Amino acid sequence: MQGAALNQRAQNAGLEDLDRASLLKKLDASEEGLTSQEAQRRLALHGPNRITFHRHRSPWLMLAAEFVALFPLLLLTAAILAVFANALSPGEGYDLIAGALGGVVVLNALVAFFQNYKVEKLMLSFLDYIPKSVALIRNGETVLLEAEQVVPGDILQLQEGDRISADGVVIEVHQLTLDESILTGESEPVIKSELVSVVDEACSVRSGATVLKGSAKILITKTGRSTALGEISALSQNVKTDLTPMQQELRHFVNRITWLALGIGLAFFLAGFAIGNPFWTNLIFAIGIIVANVPEGLLPTVTLALTQSSVRMGKRNAVIKDILAVETLGATTVICTDKTGTLTQNRLHVETLYLDFKEFGSNQLQQYQKNPAAPTLNEIMVLCSDVIISHDNHSVRSFTGDPTEVAMVEFVAAANDLEGLLARFDPVSEIAFDGEAKFMAETYRSEDEALYMAVKGAPEVILERSTRVHAEGFVRRLRDSDRGRLADQATRYAAKGLRVLALAYREADTPDDPASDLIFVGLVALVDPPRAEVPAAVRACQSAGIRILVMSGDKAETVSYIATELGIVNNPRVIDGEELGSMDTPRLIAALQEQELVFARIAPEQKLQIVDALKEMDEVVAMTGDGVNDAPALKRADIGVAMGGRGTDVAKEASNVILLDDNFATIVEAIREGRTVYANIRKFITYVLTSNIPEILPFIAWVLFPIPLPITVIQILAIDLITDILPAIGLGNEPAEPDTMQRPPRRRDERLVSLRTFVRSYGIIGPVEALMSFIVFFAVLSAGGWEWGERAVDDLLYQQAAGAFLATIIFSQIGNVLACRTARLSAVPGLLRINAWMGAGLIVELTFIFAIVYVPVFHGIFTTAPIPLATWGLILLAPAVIFLIEELRKLAVRRGVYILSA
Numbered sequence: 001m002q003g004a005a006l007n008q009r010a011q012n013a014g015l016e017d018l019d020r021a022s023l024l025k026k027l028d029a030s031e032e033g034l035t036s037q038e039a040q041r042r043l044a045l046h047g048p049n050r051i052t053f054h055r056h057r058s059p060w061l062m063l064a065a066e067f068v069a070l071f072p073l074l075l076l077t078a079a080i081l082a083v084f085a086n087a088l089s090p091g092e093g094y095d096l097i098a099g100a101l102g103g104v105v106v107l108n109a110l111v112a113f114f115q116n117y118k119v120e121k122l123m124l125s126f127l128d129y130i131p132k133s134v135a136l137i138r139n140g141e142t143v144l145l146e147a148e149q150v151v152p153g154d155i156l157q158l159q160e161g162d163r164i165s166a167d168g169v170v171i172e173v174h175q176l177t178l179d180e181s182i183l184t185g186e187s188e189p190v191i192k193s194e195l196v197s198v199v200d201e202a203c204s205v206r207s208g209a210t211v212l213k214g215s216a217k218i219l220i221t222k223t224g225r226s227t228a229l230g231e232i233s234a235l236s237q238n239v240k241t242d243l244t245p246m247q248q249e250l251r252h253f254v255n256r257i258t259w260l261a262l263g264i265g266l267a268f269f270l271a272g273f274a275i276g277n278p279f280w281t282n283l284i285f286a287i288g289i290i291v292a293n294v295p296e297g298l299l300p301t302v303t304l305a306l307t308q309s310s311v312r313m314g315k316r317n318a319v320i321k322d323i324l325a326v327e328t329l330g331a332t333t334v335i336c337t338d339k340t341g342t343l344t345q346n347r348l349h350v351e352t353l354y355l356d357f358k359e360f361g362s363n364q365l366q367q368y369q370k371n372p373a374a375p376t377l378n379e380i381m382v383l384c385s386d387v388i389i390s391h392d393n394h395s396v397r398s399f400t401g402d403p404t405e406v407a408m409v410e411f412v413a414a415a416n417d418l419e420g421l422l423a424r425f426d427p428v429s430e431i432a433f434d435g436e437a438k439f440m441a442e443t444y445r446s447e448d449e450a451l452y453m454a455v456k457g458a459p460e461v462i463l464e465r466s467t468r469v470h471a472e473g474f475v476r477r478l479r480d481s482d483r484g485r486l487a488d489q490a491t492r493y494a495a496k497g498l499r500v501l502a503l504a505y506r507e508a509d510t511p512d513d514p515a516s517d518l519i520f521v522g523l524v525a526l527v528d529p530p531r532a533e534v535p536a537a538v539r540a541c542q543s544a545g546i547r548i549l550v551m552s553g554d555k556a557e558t559v560s561y562i563a564t565e566l567g568i569v570n571n572p573r574v575i576d577g578e579e580l581g582s583m584d585t586p587r588l589i590a591a592l593q594e595q596e597l598v599f600a601r602i603a604p605e606q607k608l609q610i611v612d613a614l615k616e617m618d619e620v621v622a623m624t625g626d627g628v629n630d631a632p633a634l635k636r637a638d639i640g641v642a643m644g645g646r647g648t649d650v651a652k653e654a655s656n657v658i659l660l661d662d663n664f665a666t667i668v669e670a671i672r673e674g675r676t677v678y679a680n681i682r683k684f685i686t687y688v689l690t691s692n693i694p695e696i697l698p699f700i701a702w703v704l705f706p707i708p709l710p711i712t713v714i715q716i717l718a719i720d721l722i723t724d725i726l727p728a729i730g731l732g733n734e735p736a737e738p739d740t741m742q743r744p745p746r747r748r749d750e751r752l753v754s755l756r757t758f759v760r761s762y763g764i765i766g767p768v769e770a771l772m773s774f775i776v777f778f779a780v781l782s783a784g785g786w787e788w789g790e791r792a793v794d795d796l797l798y799q800q801a802a803g804a805f806l807a808t809i810i811f812s813q814i815g816n817v818l819a820c821r822t823a824r825l826s827a828v829p830g831l832l833r834i835n836a837w838m839g840a841g842l843i844v845e846l847t848f849i850f851a852i853v854y855v856p857v858f859h860g861i862f863t864t865a866p867i868p869l870a871t872w873g874l875i876l877l878a879p880a881v882i883f884l885i886e887e888l889r890k891l892a893v894r895r896g897v898y899i900l901s902a
Contacts, residue, residue: 015169015199015221023169023199029153029219031171033137042151049150049166049223059117066109074258075105078290085287094287096861100717108303134165137217156218162211167227168218170194170203175214175386175432177402181340181553183208183228188499188554189402191433192216213386213402249752250302253685256753261293264696271703293696295688301725302681305732309677317660318670319644325656327681328639330674332546332622333745334614335667336607336633339552339562341643342624342664344528348407351498351529353377354489355522356471357482365415372473377522380503381408382421384442384454389418404499407526425452429511437461441515443508451508455515459490459523462502466520475519490523497561498525530566537665538567545744546671549597549614551607556600563598576601580609588613607633620745622667624659625651641667675743676736678752679823684731686757687813687820688724693766694773694809695719701774706789708798710777710805712863718852723810723845727817730838734821760889768885769812769878776874777805783868796865803864807849808875814842815879819886824893827883 018026034042066072079101086094134147137155147165150156156168158176170176173194180190189212195203205218207229224230265286272282306327310320320326340346353360353368355377360368368374385405390398397413399406412418425444428451433440439457446452455462463486469478486502493500504518541548550563556574563569573596580602583591591597592613599610607623611633614621623630623637631654634640642655643662652658659666698710751757784797793801817838821827852858854866867875 018199019197020171020195023195023219023221027153027219027221029155031155031217031219032140033155034151034153035139039138039149039151039154042153043149046151046226047224048148050148059113062117063109063113066113067105072105072109074254075101079105081287081290085283088283094713097713097717100721104721134162135159150220150223152220152223154220156220157215158211158218159215160211160213164205164207164209164211164218166207166220166224167222168205168220169199170205170216171219172217173214174216176211176216177213177433178205179210179212180206180208189213189404193434195219252751253753257293257295261290264293265290268699268703271700277703293692295685295692295720301684301688301728301732304729305677305681305684308733309673313657313670313673316669316673317644317663317666319658319660320656321658322656325639326670326674327678328620328674329622329657329667329670330676330678331620331746332639332671332674334547334549334619335541335622335624336549336551336611336614336637337624337664337667338626338630339550339554339559340528341626341645341662343534343550343562343566344530346528346662348403348499348526349529350407350411350524351527352493352525353522354486354493354525357485359489362411369415373470373521376470376505377503377524378412378416379421380454380456380505380521381524382412382418383425383444383452384440384456384503385409404501404526408524431515433457439465439515443511443513451511451513453506453508453513453515455504455506455518456501459487459500459502462504462518462520463487465516466504466518468518469520470522478520486520486523493523493525495557496525497555497558498527499558500525528562530562531663531665533663533665534566537668540668540741541671542567544671544675544741547595549592549599549610551599551602551610553602554600559598559600569596569598572596572598575599577603577606580606585613585616589617592617605632608636611636622671624664624667625655626662630654641670672736672741675740676734677732678746679737679740680732680734682752682757683734683820683823684728685753686761687731687817688720688728689753689757689761690766690769690816691719691724691809691813693762694770694812697767697770697774698805706791708781708791708793708801710774710802711809712802714862715802715806718806718848718862719809719813723841723848724813726841726844727813727838728841730835730841731817731820733835733837737822737825739825764889765816765882765886768882769809769816772812772874772878772881773805773808776808776871777801779874780804780868780871783870799859799863799865800867803853803862804867804871804875806862806864807853807867808878810845810849811875812878812882814845815882816886817841818879819883819890822890824890826887826890828887 015023015026024030067076079098082094082098082101086098133144134150135142135157136145136150137143137157138145142157150166154166155171156164156166158164164178170192171194173192176192177189178192183206190209192205193202194216205216207227222228269282269286272286273279309326313320313326337343349362351362355373356371358371360371385401385408387399387401387405387409389409390400399409399413409418412421424447427442428445429443431439431441437457438461439455441453441455443451443453455465463478463483466478468475469482471482490500490502501524502520503522503524504520506513506515506518538548548568550559550568552559556576560569560572560574563572573591573594575591575597576599578601580588580599588609592610599606602610607625607630611621611623615636615638620639621637622639622641623633624641624643625631625634626643630642630651634642634651634654639657640655641657641659642651644652644658644660645662657670695711695716701707702709778801780801781793781797784794784800786793786797818831819827821830821835821838852862852864859865
């Protein structure tokens with residue numbers, strides 16, 4: 001109970017030494033409730049009982065934020081320069097460039113905005129975690145009011161199914177059992193008792209907990225932001241979030257490409273002066289080189305790739321709140337996961353029964369039913385419970401109540417006539433479960449009018465109250481050796497993390513007979529079973545080099561058992577909340593370096609402590625959670641993953657990803673998707689950077705040599721924004737390569753765009769594209785009678801040569817995109833694999849180049865003219881040459897030439 005105790009002590013600060021009368025006096029309250037006037041005064045003093053975990057963001061501010069990132073600002077700067085160049089040299093197409101660049105920025109901003117706005121609407125659709133209405137005692141009468149009107153000193157009435165709306169102390173109780181898992185992380189129900197002497201943990205309740213069973217009256221002590229729930233909200237709001245790896249990488253890449261563009265543009269500007277070109281000519285073409293170096297299509301392509309990846313994850317039950325979170329998942333090195341509901345089904349299940357000194361697994365139902373003691377054990381499991389059985393309009397039966405009791409009733413109902421069993425007994429009296437006594441008893445009158453008492457409780461308690469045992473087909477004396485065997489068996493089950501109950505009965509003399517002189521029948525061991533698909537997901541993580549760290553509020557034996565059963569650990573060291581609380585950061589880091597490690601009985605703030613330590617170890621941390629207590633750690637982790645089914649609104653708001661099926665295996669699929677999208681983004685960056693060289697070198701050659709300019713700025717923009725876009729998006733939608741989950745996570749210092757990327761794009765493929773384009777360009781000029789040294793060329797001949805130069809680049813990029821479909825493996829096996837985006841891109845490229853070459857209306861805009869037929873032989877050779885060179889490069893990489901890897 002370490003995690004719960006830490007929170008409870010904080011909640012009870014200043015109340016621990018107060019008895020019932022003193023508490024009422026301190027709160028100036030009465031068991032008859034507040035008057036309406038006093039409640040209004042306190043509401044004005046303390047404020048509404050409201051905790052807003054998600055603050056609405058203005059859509060206009062969200063849209064404006066999309067324009068102030070570094071890359072949009074770079075493109076907008078290039079657009080402004082193009083406007084300036086158009087003013088200096090009208091009619092050269094710089095106004096079209098400025099419009100196109102501005103359009104790219106607006107388009108990307110709209111795509112990103114609509115994705116984020118959709119998530120914003122999703123979050124606003126979640127209800128605040130405070131319930132809407134509650135039953136309060138006001139003016140001595142029970143009234144139904146809005147939960148926001150609850151104030152300190154109010155008397156709150158609770159019944160089964162209610163969610164508690166504020167912190168308080170139990171002043172009247174009837175079998176109150178709470179589910180506090182969303183606050184403590186502990187899956188076991190918590191039994192609360194009435195305030196007797198002084199305020200303590202046993203009689204204190206907190207906002208956010210749910211009533212599983214029973215009823216109570218609560219004296220409210222804290223509301224709104226002052227509650228335990230409110231304090232967790234404040235803690236999560238103070239947590240600092242870091243840039244995602246993709247944000248860091250894009251910032252790094254934009255910085256590099258910006259300085260590269262400016263550097264080359266400045267060098268060109270100075271070189272123009274050196275050879276005597278006029279100032280304005282140098283400035284205009286410097287602007288052209290800067291535009292050529294800026295990959296204008298990169299931003300929308302990255303955004304679309306991430307958005308489409310988010311859509312694919314949505315179909316796999318993962319809502320991606322932030323599109324950059326997809327890629328961050330791919331960088332994950334450690335998954336910190338809760339146990340209940342994520343690794344397990346969050347549904348207790350009868351795992352093993354022990355009766356007649358024999359063990360029966362849940363898969364041995366037929367053998368169990370044949371045992372003479374089985375009917376009696378079945379009766380006790382059903383009768384000694386408060387489970388409510390209901391039917392819907394289609395006669396589908398459902399069970400509600402304490403999860404342990406529901407599990408046992410469901411087990412019996414699976415192979416027995418449940419309604420027939422219940423019809424044979426009429427309830428008479430009850431001894432409610434008590435946290436100190438650790439047992440409960442239900443007395444019934446059977447069909448023959450005899451009184452029958454069914455009892456269940458902790459094994460040690462039931463054994464102590466038992467004098468006989470149902471064994472060998474009859475009831476006999478319970479020997480000391482029998483007690484020892486039964487106690488040892490119960491201990492073994494508990495050591496495996498199973499929840500163990502002992503069941504007994506007796507024929508009562510009166511309805512008020514004490515639960516003594518019992519006949520021991522058997523042990524029932526229950527477990528929250530692991531999800532069937534989790535072991536495969538665990539193996540996938542292990543082969544991918546991803547560590548799984550289980551952190552739970554449950555007891556050590558249960559956490560250790562589940563983690564071992566799933567193959568996460570073999571012989572784990574368990575660190576509980578108390579031990580963790582005594583650790584400083586260096587000691588915690590040293591402990592985290594042990595692979596065989598799980599955490600149990602930990603408090604919410606301790607999850608945050610573990611995440612901080614892991615991040616100090618330079619790990620990329622994915623944190624799963626569902627409770628309010630998980631919000632700070634979810635927000636602090638590199639990637640927060642909330643449970644959509646059982647998760648609280650608080651956890652969903654603090655997370656980056658919401659799992660609709662609460663399934664750990666979905667996280668692994670998301671990691672696969674994240675790795676794939678990162679690899680694909682790297683592929684299309686490599687692809688789009690390649691065309692920069694054949695776009696830049698013509699300007700440099702034009703300055704240095706007496707030749708016509710081989711390519712215009714409009715043609716450059718056509719490559720970047722028309723022909724390269726769809727194939728790049730196609731690369732962004734390539735499926736995962738076969739070894740995606742066999743590789744270790746990439747290092748934090750590994751660059752999205754590294755020196756090797758520039759070597760591949762600027763040092764190998766790009767120069768080859770430029771060389772072939774120059775060969776075609778000069779071949780067309782020479783065939784038309786041009787001689788070296790002539791800058792002025794006949795308009796038609798120049799348009800033919802410039803069009804051929806552009807066509808060669810576009811066809812080279814066709815070979816380039818096909819080769820880029822794999823990073824290290826040969827792309828040949830995948831040539832026939834259909835990629836709709838890439839196919840559409842190839843059609844657009846071919847349609848575009850033939851349209852601007854052969855349709856007269858485009859000749860003036862793109863500086864083109866019909867290309868001589870013989871020239872097409874050289875142009876059509878370009879894709880094969882590029883593909884072959886890239887295949888040879890990848891072959892060298894596979895043989896260990898690391899510097900050639902992209």
